[in-house]
Amino acid sequence: MARWQPGARERLVLAAVDLFADQGYDATTVAQIADRAGVTKSTFFRYFPDKRELLVAxxxxxxxxxxxxxxxxxxxxxxxxxxxxxxxxxxxxxxxxxxxxxxxxxxxxxxxxxxxxxxxxxxxxxxxxxxxxxxxxxxxxxxxxxxxxxxxxxxxxxxxxxxxxxxxxxxxxxxxxxxxxxxxxxxxxxx
Missing domain, CATH: 1.10.357.10 (Tetracycline Repressor, domain 2)
Incomplete structure (x- = not known):
């Protein structure tokens, strides 16, 4: 996964919002969000402590x-x-x-x-x-x-x-x- 590409934070927010809308908040995992955004789980946690915090980004x-x-x-x-x-x-x-x-x-x-x-x-x-x-x-x-x-x-x-x-x-x-x-x-x- 391309952790080094710019815009990881924005991609994570967009990926999460899309997944929340498509499959529901509860059914969406951090791993799915990171995968859709093209980053690792550890990159996700550099930006957000958990998936709830994506909304208040x-x-x-x-x-x-x-x-x-x-x-x-x-x-x-x-x-x-x-x-x-x-x-x-x-x-x-x-x-x-x-x-x-x-x-x-x-x-x-x-x-x-x-x-x-x-x-x-x-x-x-x-x-x-x-x-x-x-x-x-x-x-x-x-x-x-x-x-x-x-x-x-x-x-x-x-x-x-x-x-x-x-x-x-x-x-x-x-x-x-x-x-x-x-x-x-x-x-x-x-x-």
Missing amino acids: GQETLSLLLSEGIAAAPDGASPLEAVASGLERASSTMGPMNRELGPRLKAAIAASTELQERDALKTVGLATAMTDALITRGVPDPLAHLAAELGVLAFKRGYAEWTELEHDEHGLAPHALKALEELKAATAALS
């Missing part, structure tokens, strides 16, 4: 990018403007692999309760990172939580829309920002 990086974007928002930006800055920063790093992975990941998650739980934990982690970044900016706690939750929802809605397009010329950012604007407008109807 990149979560730390995504959380960091969202937080950095929020921190970089101009002084005086509203909480949602800061969240938009975070969404733009994180979305700008999403490329073709992320877009290709979307429908496959959705199918794999839908087929497994355990993966649904991991996905929910990932969502909580992203919201926590955004909340913390907003609080650091001086946004009061309840408002920071609400803005962060809207940001996570906007990211997920934008990502879903982006991955369903036949062709993409603009990337994820416009979809995530549009979703945030729609959610912002919808909150006005709550009062």
